[in-house]
Amino acid sequence: MISLERVTKTYPKASRPSLDDVSVSIEKGEFVFFIGPSGSGKSTFIKLLLREIQPTRGGIFVNGREVGAMRSWKIPNFRRSIGCVFQDFRLLPNRTAYENVAFALEVIGKSKAVARRVVPEVLELVGLGGKEHRYPHELSGGEQQRVAVARAFVNRPLILLADEPTGNLDPDTSIEIMRLLDRINRTGTTVVMVTHDSNIVNQMRRRVVEIDTGRIVRDQPRGVYG
Amino acid sequence: MRAKYVLNEVALGLWRNVTMTIAMIITMAVSLTMLGASVLLFWQVNNMREFFYDKIEVSIFLKSDVTEAQRTALDTALKEDPLVQEYDHESKEEAYEKFQTMFRDAPDLVNSVKPESLPEAFRVKLKNPEQYKDAYDKYIAYAGISEIVDQQRLLGKIFGILGALQKMALVIAIVQGAAALLLVANTIQVAAYSKRREVAVMKLVGAGNWFIQAPFVLEAVFAGLIGSIFSYAALVLAKIFLIDGSLKPLTELLTPVPWRNIHIMLPLLALAGGAVNAVTGWVTLRFYIRV
Numbered sequence: 247m248i249s250l251e252r253v254t255k256t257y258p259k260a261s262r263p264s265l266d267d268v269s270v271s272i273e274k275g276e277f278v279f280f281i282g283p284s285g286s287g288k289s290t291f292i293k294l295l296l297r298e299i300q301p302t303r304g305g306i307f308v309n310g311r312e313v314g315a316m317r318s319w320k321i322p323n324f325r326r327s328i329g330c331v332f333q334d335f336r337l338l339p340n341r342t343a344y345e346n347v348a349f350a351l352e353v354i355g356k357s358k359a360v361a362r363r364v365v366p367e368v369l370e371l372v373g374l375g376g377k378e379h380r381y382p383h384e385l386s387g388g389e390q391q392r393v394a395v396a397r398a399f400v401n402r403p404l405i406l407l408a409d410e411p412t413g414n415l416d417p418d419t420s421i422e423i424m425r426l427l428d429r430i431n432r433t434g435t436t437v438v439m440v441t442h443d444s445n446i447v448n449q450m451r452r453r454v455v456e457i458d459t460g461r462i463v464r465d466q467p468r469g470v471y472g
Numbered sequence: 473m474r475a476k477y478v479l480n481e482v483a484l485g486l487w488r489n490v491t492m493t494i495a496m497i498i499t500m501a502v503s504l505t506m507l508g509a510s511v512l513l514f515w516q517v518n519n520m521r522e523f524f525y526d527k528i529e530v531s532i533f534l535k536s537d538v539t540e541a542q543r544t545a546l547d548t549a550l551k552e553d554p555l556v557q558e559y560d561h562e563s564k565e566e567a568y569e570k571f572q573t574m575f576r577d578a579p580d581l582v583n584s585v586k587p588e589s590l591p592e593a594f595r596v597k598l599k600n601p602e603q604y605k606d607a608y609d610k611y612i613a614y615a616g617i618s619e620i621v622d623q624q625r626l627l628g629k630i631f632g633i634l635g636a637l638q639k640m641a642l643v644i645a646i647v648q649g650a651a652a653l654l655l656v657a658n659t660i661q662v663a664a665y666s667k668r669r670e671v672a673v674m675k676l677v678g679a680g681n682w683f684i685q686a687p688f689v690l691e692a693v694f695a696g697l698i699g700s701i702f703s704y705a706a707l708v709l710a711k712i713f714l715i716d717g718s719l720k721p722l723t724e725l726l727t728p729v730p731w732r733n734i735h736i737m738l739p740l741l742a743l744a745g746g747a748v749n750a751v752t753g754w755v756t757l758r759f760y761i762r763v
Contacts, residue, residue, distance in 0.1 A: 296676075318681075325678035336676070338669055349670075353679035355474055401677065 248272040253304030264290040266460035280440045282457035288440040329398030329406045333413035337382045344378040372396045388419035408439040444471035481687035499652040500699025505706040506645035508737045513638035533591040542616030559596040657756045692753035696745030704738040
């Protein structure tokens with residue numbers, strides 16, 4: 247599903263590479279934690295997968311396609327197969343929960359009729375039934391992140407990338423979000439989650455890939471934060 | 473549905489930043505008006521050049537005591553000259569007839585002039601009117617010549633003035649055009665900044681590039697089109713109140729500016745304004761904002 251082959255990414259003017267000769271492979275339907283201290287290269291990994299940046303060396307394959315070699319006009323279509331969730335939710339403040347999710351469909355050309363059918367369904371899935379018409383500021387942090395998850399998942403992507411999705415949430419709410427991601431994972435969606443929330447990693451007991459100063463120092467199935 | 477969304481965004485964007493939109497339209501209109509005026513003047517000068525060059529003559533006036541031999545020598549030289557397209561000999565009597573018809577509204581003047589007082593002349597049409605200097609140098613040396621007059625020299629002054637006006641209009645058009653382009657670029661930056669969250673989400677969920685960029689580019693194109701309509705209106709008013717109005721005595725001397733030329737400015741200026749703004753908008757987005 248996702249594989250990195252000897253990928254190195256050095257930002258201009260940086261003294262050392264953010265990712266240094268990293269090879270890793272993730273199968274379809276897996277749930278993988280990427281852990282490590284700040285500045286270890288976790289976010290670089292996410293950006294590379296989204297093709298927001300290009301690797302300095304090495305090959306990145308997502309869904310059998312080499313991301314780095316993709317023509318730029320093909321990137322939008324490629325991103326439709328990847329859902330994304332971030333620490334800061336990135337919701338549009340002047341749109342309701344429903345509109346935020348529907349927006350993601352409308353801008354890729356889906357009709358309003360499709361949105362009317364699919365959006366309530368996915369909001370129900372993330373546990374926001376009945377709160378469709380609330381604005382982000384009328385929702386709690388956990389609820390906002392649920393909207394973000396709904397938006398990432400509404401297009402039924404093959405891969406869900408989560409960049410510290412619980413970073414702004416209290417422990418109980420974090421657990422709820424993790425249950426939600428777990429449920430999404432059980433639908434067959436590959437979930438890649440970058441975090442340094444040790445609690446969560448320890449509870450979930452899924453594959454853990456630890457990165458330190460740009461190198462993979464540990465890769466174990468059913469791991470703990472350590 | 474997508475077209476509706478894009479148009480909605482365009483209207484919203486223009487309205488949200490309405491002072492900027494107006495500034496953009498005004499500068500665009502001034503620039504395009506000057507561009508239009510410049511093109512009209514350019515056509516006008518070309519048109520007049522053709523019109524007058526057809527009629528333009530070099531007149532070689534002969535002295536009253538010119539001898540038959542001198543006249544024949546000149547006649548032969550003109551006949552063999554490669555510079556000359558055609559020429560005519562005008563006797564004193566013919567000159568007097570011409571003078572009579574030219575000034576038939578002033579009988580006193582006609583009566584006061586006798587046929588003998590008008591000079592005999594060769595009216596020469598050159599193949600290339602620009603070669604006047606060569607012709608002048610050649611024939612001034614001949615005996616029996618009192619004066620060589622080139623009509624082009626007189627017209628040259630008029631062309632000079634019109635040419636200067638045209639260049640001035642072009643310079644204003646370019647300077648205003650530069651200001652308009654900077655305004656367009658700035659407006660698009662502001663618009664893209666005010667919608668940065670939406671743009672970020674759109675990129676994230678995989679909206680097409682054209683779909684993200686279209687509203688911004690169309691805002692600029694819209695301003696260009698409205699500007700071109702205003703500049704067309706300005707040219708129409710200039711035609712009514714200046715060319716056919718207060719400047720009529722002057723413009724009557726020159727070749728007329730037909731309405732056809734004014735009307736063709738609308739599509740030309742709309743095309744220029746729209747295309748230039750589209751490119752500016754697109755380049756701004758691509759290289760400055762990196763949408």
